Amino acid sequence: xxxxxIPLAHLFGRRKLTxxxxxLAQVSLFGQLSPGELDIVDGLLHQxxxxxxxxxxxxxxxxxxxxIVLDGEVEVHRPDGNGNAAERIATLGPGSFFxxxxxxxxxxxxxxxxxSRPALLAVFFRADFMxxxxxxxxxxxxxxxxxxxxxxxxxxxSQFGGGADGRPAWDRHL
Amino acid sequence: MPAQSDDRAGPLVWAAIIAATCLLLAxxxxxxxxxxxxxxxxxxxxxxxxxxxxxxxxxxxxxxxAIAVMAGFLGGLLLAAMSALPRFGARLLDxxxxxxxxxxxxxxxLDHSLRNLEANWSLFAKARLAETAAARLAQFTDSLAGHLExxxxxxxxxxxxxxxxxxxxxxxxxxxxxxxxxxARAVPNAFFERTLDLLAEVDRxxxxxxxxxxxxxxxxTLTLGIGLWLLGFPGAWLLGLICAVLAWLPYIxxxxxxxxxxxxxxxDFPQAPEMAWWAVGLFVLARLLDDFVYMPLTIGKxxxxxxxxxxxxxxxxxAVAGVAGLMLVLPVLGVVMVVGQTLxxxxxxxxxxxxxxxARRLRKKLAEADLAV
Numbered sequence: 199x200x201x202x203x204i205p206l207a208h209l210f211g212r213r214k215l216t217x218x219x220x221x222l223a224q225v226s227l228f229g230q231l232s233p234g235e236l237d238i239v240d241g242l243l244h245q246x247x248x249x250x251x252x253x254x255x256x257x258x259x260x261x262x263x264x265x266i267v268l269d270g271e272v273e274v275h276r277p278d279g280n281g282n283a284a285e286r287i288a289t290l291g292p293g294s295f296f297x298x299x300x301x302x303x304x305x306x307x308x309x310x311x312x313x314s315r316p317a318l319l320a321v322f323f324r325a326d327f328m329x330x331x332x333x334x335x336x337x338x339x340x341x342x343x344x345x346x347x348x349x350x351x352x353x354x355x356s357q358f359g360g361g362a363d364g365r366p367a368w369d370r371h372l
Numbered sequence: 373m374p375a376q377s378d379d380r381a382g383p384l385v386w387a388a389i390i391a392a393t394c395l396l397l398a399x400x401x402x403x404x405x406x407x408x409x410x411x412x413x414x415x416x417x418x419x420x421x422x423x424x425x426x427x428x429x430x431x432x433x434x435x436x437x438a439i440a441v442m443a444g445f446l447g448g449l450l451l452a453a454m455s456a457l458p459r460f461g462a463r464l465l466d467x468x469x470x471x472x473x474x475x476x477x478x479x480x481x482l483d484h485s486l487r488n489l490e491a492n493w494s495l496f497a498k499a500r501l502a503e504t505a506a507a508r509l510a511q512f513t514d515s516l517a518g519h520l521e522x523x524x525x526x527x528x529x530x531x532x533x534x535x536x537x538x539x540x541x542x543x544x545x546x547x548x549x550x551x552x553x554x555x556a557r558a559v560p561n562a563f564f565e566r567t568l569d570l571l572a573e574v575d576r577x578x579x580x581x582x583x584x585x586x587x588x589x590x591x592x593t594l595t596l597g598i599g600l601w602l603l604g605f606p607g608a609w610l611l612g613l614i615c616a617v618l619a620w621l622p623y624i625x626x627x628x629x630x631x632x633x634x635x636x637x638x639x640d641f642p643q644a645p646e647m648a649w650w651a652v653g654l655f656v657l658a659r660l661l662d663d664f665v666y667m668p669l670t671i672g673k674x675x676x677x678x679x680x681x682x683x684x685x686x687x688x689x690x691a692v693a694g695v696a697g698l699m700l701v702l703p704v705l706g707v708v709m710v711v712g713q714t715l716x717x718x719x720x721x722x723x724x725x726x727x728x729x730x731a732r733r734l735r736k737k738l739a740e741a742d743l744a745v
Contacts, residue, residue, distance in 0.1 A: 241434075241549070244556055246564060249734045253727050255565065262565045321564070325572035333428045 222320070224293045225266050226348065230340040238334060239341075242326040248272075248313035254297075257284075261300025261307045263323045267292050270317030275310045284310055298345055301327050385716035393685070393701070393708045394692050400700055401693035405533040411700065413540035417548070418582040420445060424545055438546035446538060477639025478631075479509055481648055562728035563718055570714040577706045584670035585620065591666045592616035592658065599654040600633070603647065606640055615655075619662070621698050624690075626662075630655040671702070 215223060219236045222228050222243075228236060243266075248254060254265060257277045265272075267290050274296060275284035287309060290296055296311055301324055331338040400407045420441045427437035486502035552571055559567040597612030605611060615629030633651045641647040682702065689701025718724060 244553060244564075244568070246561055248561060249731070249738060252561065252731050252734055254561070256723060256727075259565075262569045321568075323568050323572070325568070333425050335429075 221268055225295060227295050227341055227344045230344060235337045238337060244321040246319050246321055248317045250313055250315050252313050254311040255307050257308060257310045258306045260304050261297055263321045264295055264298045264301045266295045266320040268318045268320050271315040272317055273312050273314040300324055385712055389708050389712035393705045396704050397689055397693040397697045397700055401696050404696055409533050409536040410540060412537045413544060415582050416537060416541035417544040418579050419586060435546055438542060442542045474635045474639045478635040481638035481645060484645055560728055561731055562724050566718055573710045574707055577710055581671060581703050581706055588666055588670045589616045592619055595658050595661060603650050621695060624698060626659060
């Protein structure tokens with residue numbers, strides 16, 4: 199049984215996180231998960247290493263998984279539609295995640311992701327997320343809630359734009 | 373934009389899928405001692421998986437859930453065996469007499485039917501149909517012991533291999549996910565997502581097939597059990613279950629099940645030959661329900677195959693690998709089809725191949741970085 203669900207377990211203090219789980223706990227997507235829940239999610243993640251300049255996925259490709267940057271750096275490029283050099287729209291470091299829409303449906307990716315420095319990524323496959331919804335609905339709902347929050351943040355950001363200080367405009371106005 | 377490939381497999385891919393299926397069937401036939409326990413273990417795995425998922429859902433760890441589910445299954449099996457063994461043991465002593473009685477019943481029914489035909493059709497009377505059939509049947513029953521002996525010896529030799537079944541099923545339950553991750557680690561980055569999709573699809577296909585097969589067995593047992601019970605057959609539900617399990621072998625299994633029930637009818641109702649015809653009618657009805665209602669609802673949906681291809685491949689499977697081929701052809705074809713179609717898409721995807729070559733160049737460059745003086 200998961201000890202985290204038993205209130206008595208709290209008398210003996212919090213379960214200690216391994217370095218890997220501590221790194222996963224820093225990812226906002228998993229921010230609401232308890233150590234036991236993180237351990238279950240970790241069992242579903244795949245780990246991949248990419249070299250600098252290696253393409254992770256292309257725009258137009260059918261998305262099957264969400265990627266989490268554990269180490270290194272990844273750039274996201276949006277194609278201009280004319281076959282010209284793609285515009286860089288984001289640079290992501292450790293703790294960030296991308297390709298999250300693939301967790302919800304299998305529509306084509308809207309941008310290209312490429313490692314700009316050697317990167318260590320954790321990959322969360324949609325089929326595993328769907329299984330998680332059946333087997334651990336509580337964990338899946340926490341992840342889905344974080345995902346919805348992240349999407350809401352992005353929608354607000356795209357509507358109100360971002361400032362030079364790195365904070366989105368809506369954050370300074372609202 | 374990456375080059376997009378057509379999702380439909382072309383004729384070359386289909387030719388490769390059918391050839392690979394035939395080769396696999398031929399190879400698996402040589403390894404039947406391993407293939408059959410493996411297949412049974414897969415069925416057991418998909419049978420027990422929902423129970424294990426329910427335990428995991430309640431917060432039990434995967435390892436503990438696998439142990440609990442397998443222990444429950446083996447315990448149940450042991451209890452069932454302990455309760456059935458005394459009755460079975462008592463009947464085992466006169467099994468030869470029982471078999472002989474049922475064969476004689478079948479023989480009498482055949483003789484009675486052929487003599488009726490001869491009485492009504494002079495053509496059959498001239499051909500002495502009943503006498504010829506009786507002589508051939510007598511010849512067959514005389515040599516029956518010779519046919520049965522290798523079967524019994526073969527079954528005894530297979531018993532240890534069958535013990536592998538729960539052992540394999542337990543490790544499928546406990547380590548299946550870890551094994552998939554292990555396999556995925558060997559896949560190059562460029563093909564990783566597609567391969568994960570492929571593995572999920574293979575799992576989905578196999579799960580749908582085997583769980584569909586189990587549902588089909590339940591439906592067949594219910595249909596035949598109710599029908600035989602209404603006709604007043606002794607042991608209707610057991611007969612229904614045996615026939616439903618025999619139906620796992622396409623065509624041959626159904627015929628064997630039908631013959632079994634006809635034999636029972638002819639022996640247990642010697643004064644009512646119409647019972648055998650009622651049983652045949654019930655089997656035809658069950659067959660029609662199977663083909664047009666149950667199979668499309670259970671297995672048919674899982675494999676997403678064209679019915680013509682399914683039927684042709686069943687015959688091909690039988691020709692390549694005999695009875696084993698009949699049993700294995702659909703699951704093997706289902707898995708090979710998914711693998712073949714995905715590989716076909718990967719190889720035909722120029723962009724993925726280009727990304728893979730680019731990644732290899734990057735790795736080579738990194739490996740050679742400090743070699744030059």
